[in-house]
Amino acid sequence: xxxxxxxxxxxxxxLLFGISIVIFALTRAMPGDPxxxxxxxxxxxxxxxxxRLIERxxxxxxxxxQYVLWLRAALEGDLGISYLSYRPVSELIVExxxxxxxxxxSAFLLAAILAFGLGVFSAVRHxxxxxxxxxxxxxxxxxxxxxxxxxxxxxxxxxxxxxxxVSGRMTVGDGSFFDRLLHLVLPATVLSLRFVAGxxxxxxxxxxxxxxxxxxxxxxxKGLSERVVVWGHALRNALIPVVSVMAxxxxxxxxxxxxxxxxxxxxxxxxxxxxAMFQRDYPVLMGxxxxxxxxxxxxxxxxxxxxxxxxxxxxxxxx
Amino acid sequence: MPSRAAVDGPDVPAWxxxxxxxxxxxxxxxxxxxxxxxxxxAVGSLVxxxxxxxxxxxxxxxAPYDFDAIDLAAIxxxxxxxxxxxxxxLGRDLLTRMLYGGRISILIGLxxxxxxxxxxxxxxxxAGYYGGRVEEVLMRFTDVMYSIPTLPLLIVLAAIAPGGAxxxxxTIGALSWMGPARIVRGEVLRIRALEYIxxxxxxxxxxxxxxARHVLPNVVGPIVVAGTLTVGExxxxxSSLSFLGLGVQPPTPTWGNMLMDAxxxxxxxxxxxIFPGFAILVVVLAxxxxxxxxxxxxxxxxxx
Numbered sequence: 001x002x003x004x005x006x007x008x009x010x011x012x013x014x015l016l017f018g019i020s021i022v023i024f025a026l027t028r029a030m031p032g033d034p035x036x037x038x039x040x041x042x043x044x045x046x047x048x049x050x051x052r053l054i055e056r057x058x059x060x061x062x063x064x065x066q067y068v069l070w071l072r073a074a075l076e077g078d079l080g081i082s083y084l085s086y087r088p089v090s091e092l093i094v095e096x097x098x099x100x101x102x103x104x105x106s107a108f109l110l111a112a113i114l115a116f117g118l119g120v121f122s123a124v125r126h127x128x129x130x131x132x133x134x135x136x137x138x139x140x141x142x143x144x145x146x147x148x149x150x151x152x153x154x155x156x157x158x159x160x161x162x163x164x165x166v167s168g169r170m171t172v173g174d175g176s177f178f179d180r181l182l183h184l185v186l187p188a189t190v191l192s193l194r195f196v197a198g199x200x201x202x203x204x205x206x207x208x209x210x211x212x213x214x215x216x217x218x219x220x221x222k223g224l225s226e227r228v229v230v231w232g233h234a235l236r237n238a239l240i241p242v243v244s245v246m247a248x249x250x251x252x253x254x255x256x257x258x259x260x261x262x263x264x265x266x267x268x269x270x271x272x273x274x275x276a277m278f279q280r281d282y283p284v285l286m287g288x289x290x291x292x293x294x295x296x297x298x299x300x301x302x303x304x305x306x307x308x309x310x311x312x313x314x315x316x317x318x319x
Numbered sequence: 320m321p322s323r324a325a326v327d328g329p330d331v332p333a334w335x336x337x338x339x340x341x342x343x344x345x346x347x348x349x350x351x352x353x354x355x356x357x358x359x360x361a362v363g364s365l366v367x368x369x370x371x372x373x374x375x376x377x378x379x380x381x382a383p384y385d386f387d388a389i390d391l392a393a394i395x396x397x398x399x400x401x402x403x404x405x406x407x408x409l410g411r412d413l414l415t416r417m418l419y420g421g422r423i424s425i426l427i428g429l430x431x432x433x434x435x436x437x438x439x440x441x442x443x444x445x446a447g448y449y450g451g452r453v454e455e456v457l458m459r460f461t462d463v464m465y466s467i468p469t470l471p472l473l474i475v476l477a478a479i480a481p482g483g484a485x486x487x488x489x490t491i492g493a494l495s496w497m498g499p500a501r502i503v504r505g506e507v508l509r510i511r512a513l514e515y516i517x518x519x520x521x522x523x524x525x526x527x528x529x530x531a532r533h534v535l536p537n538v539v540g541p542i543v544v545a546g547t548l549t550v551g552e553x554x555x556x557x558s559s560l561s562f563l564g565l566g567v568q569p570p571t572p573t574w575g576n577m578l579m580d581a582x583x584x585x586x587x588x589x590x591x592x593i594f595p596g597f598a599i600l601v602v603v604l605a606x607x608x609x610x611x612x613x614x615x616x617x618x619x620x621x622x623x
Contacts, residue, residue: 018463030479139611143603145555147562148578148596151585159586248465255470259559263582274563277474285475293467300466 001308004315008304012297019293020074023286024067030282074290080283082276089287093269099169100268104257106184107191112246114196116235119203123238124230126208134200141197146256150190150263157186167265187264191256195249202245207238240311247303251296351540354616361612364605371602375421384412386419387570395588405590408580413591417598420572425602427488427573428554434492435553436546439499444530444538446500447507458504461497469494470559477565484567487560491553499545506538540617547610551603558599574599 054060058069073079079089122134158166165171170180210216211234219229254270261270269288276284308315355361374381389409396406404413446457476490510516511534519529535542560566561575569576574595581591 014459015462015466018459019466022463022467026475026479030475139604139607140600143551143555143600143607145558145562145596145599145603147559148592148599151578151582151592151596155585155589155592251466251468254468258468258470258474259563262563273471273474277478277563277565280478282478285478289467289471289475292471296466296468 001315004308005305008301008308012301015297016294019297020071020290021067023290023293024070026289027070027282027286028063028066030286079287079290082284083281084279084284089283092272092284093287093291096267096269096272099266100257100261100270102169103184103187103191103261103266103268104253106188107195107257107260108253110188111192111195111199114192115199115203118196118200119242120207120230120235120238122200122204123207123211131204134204138197138201141193144193146190146194146259147263149193150186150260153186153190154263167263169267187260187266190263191253191260194256195246195253198249199242199246202242203238206241207234210234210238213237236310240307243303243307243310247300250299250303251293254292254296351616355612358612358615360608361616364608364612367605368602368609371421371598371605372425375418375425378415378418378422382412382415382418384415386415386572387411395584395591397588397590404594405588407577407588407591408584413594416572416577417574417594420574420577420595421598421602423484423567423571423573424554424557424575424599427484427491427557427567428550428602428606430488431491431495431553431557432546432549434489435495435549436499436542438492439496439501439545440503440535440538440542442496443500443503443505444507444535447504448511448526448530448534450508450511454504457500461500464494465497470556473556473560474563474565477560481565484571484573487557487566488553491556491560495549495553495556499542499549502541502545503538506541507534510534510537540613544610544614544617547606547613551606551610554599554603554606 056069056073058065061069077090079093081087082089082092085092118134118137122131125131154166157164164186165183169183171183211230215237216229216234219233220226224233257268258270258273260266261268262274265271269291273285273288276282276288378386389411390406391409394406395408398405404417406412407416442457442461446454473490473494476494477487480486480490516529516533519533524533557566558573558575558578561573562579564576564579566575567573569580577595578592581588581595585592
């Protein structure tokens with residue numbers, strides 16, 4: 001297993017390189033790189049700071065050298081200085097990250113629980129009214145624009161019924177666990193919908209296939225209860241292809257968080273990203289993009305490890 | 320859609336029929352249409368899409384008002400006989416704006432999906448056909464682009480080069496080739512191993528010609544399916560961008576930017592939020608149903 005994980009980590013490196021090159025290219029294509037700033041466009045900084053920036057990022061050197069210097073700075077956690085608050089981008093991100101992790105984590109968990117339930121029951125009751133209802137729900141969930149679903153839920157549950165808070169992460173001056181939970185309900189539901197719909201479909205078809213397999217018949221023949229067969233033996237095997245779909249969807253989860261945070265005024269990095277866009281705060285934009293992409297790659301690694309845990313065949317083949 | 324000409328190109332010698340049998344049998348298109356026609360949901364979706372596209376396309380002819388005709392005497396009116404879907408903050412007729420907006424949203428979806436699917440098919444075919452280092456580089460690049468969250472990347476690109484509907488369609492298209500590329504590569508890998516490709520190579524045909532004439536026509540089915548589903552994705556992405564205020568700029572209406580405007584008056588004038596969002600939902604739903612129906616018709620085994 002250790003060798004399998006090591007191999008995966010090793011494979012991750014070229015991917016991260018590729019991402020860093022694309023993002024570096026975008027950074028240089030943007031207006032407002034340090035040289036523009038020094039020429040008087042953007043925030044006012046002294047000539048002294050200017051010279052230091054040009055020196056640090058090698059802005060008079062050829063592009064490959066600039067890239068290496070930029071990458072080294074990024075690896076050291078230096079993502080530049082916000083044009084607006086004059087604070088290091090990494091500091092701003094670290095401040096906002098917990099809110100985003102809280103939102104994405106709950107949405108992911110919620111989506112997984114609902115999708116597993118829906119997928120498994122649809123497969124077990126294959127071609128019944130429940131299955132058809134599930135199929136309809138999935139189509140609806142995938143086609144639903146996130147922001148519209150958010151607006152409708154906000155309108156119904158927060159404005160009309162008044163059951164849940166309209167927006168924000170907590171009530172000012174409250175911040176108890178229950179208060180935070182209430183604030184989390186709508187954004188997490190909105191963000192998870194699409195993934196419940198997608199994953200449950202994948203799990204359903206994979207589950208239908210697994211339930212026909214010989215080992216399931218064997219398990220039943222041994223006299224194991226249907227619950228153990230379905231939720232133990234079959235689900236574990238049916239999850240294997242679904243885990244890779246879930247990993248691929250992580251980038252989409254981050255994209256969804258950007259919109260969800262904007263609708264619900266959720267103080268995470270997604271909302272900061274949209275604000276930075278309107279304020280033309282380019283270092284913040286690029287820093288978040290780099291961090292979001294890295295997050296996706298790292299969680300893909302986690303998915304690969306889970307994959308290895310679920311399926312010893314894969315682990316052994318690549319060890 | 321694979322027409323007869325595309326499936327059995329006139330320049331394909333007769334002997335290609337035999338080894339190809341499994342995935343593109345002669346008259347495969349007839350079976351395709353029979354399958355598609357039997358799928359009532361897919362046919363219904365096609366009718367809905369066709370109808371909506373037509374109505375939106377001729378918006379200037381049938382719209383009851385001008386899309387930017389301001390009527391300050393009729394601000395935020397709920398649906399009435401004069402304004403079937405009500406009016407917005409400036410007293411503009413919502414139905415009219417929905418029609419004009421749909422024209423742009425649907426067009427952007429189609430253009431972006433065609434571009435993305437075309438680009439993806441080309442890259443996927445080249446990667447799958449040549450294999451080796453070419454494939455390695457192209458597929459790793461695909462992985463890289465897959466890992467960068469699309470919407471934030473689009474937001475950054477929109478910040479670097481803001482533009483009109485055309486450039487937004489191109490940008491979305493330029494970022495939606497990864498899915499089709501992976502699908503086409505997989506199909507091409509399978510087809511490359513078939514005997515008739517070996518025969519074509521033995522006849523001394525060039526790689527470009529083999530890809531264009533003998534490989535791609537047999538991947539038309541999966542490409543059309545992927546392309547159809549990409550239309551839905553592109554419409555959602557465009558409306559998300561417009562919703563954030565980064566897409567097509569007012570006064571040109573799109574369903575996305577109408578929703579952005581409606582957000583602040585959601586409690587007092589809910590119809591302004593409900594109708595444009597519902598339109599997006601219906602179109603994307605129909606596109607996805609159609610894509611699903613096409614998938615079943617192209618490969619009946621894929622259905623459950």
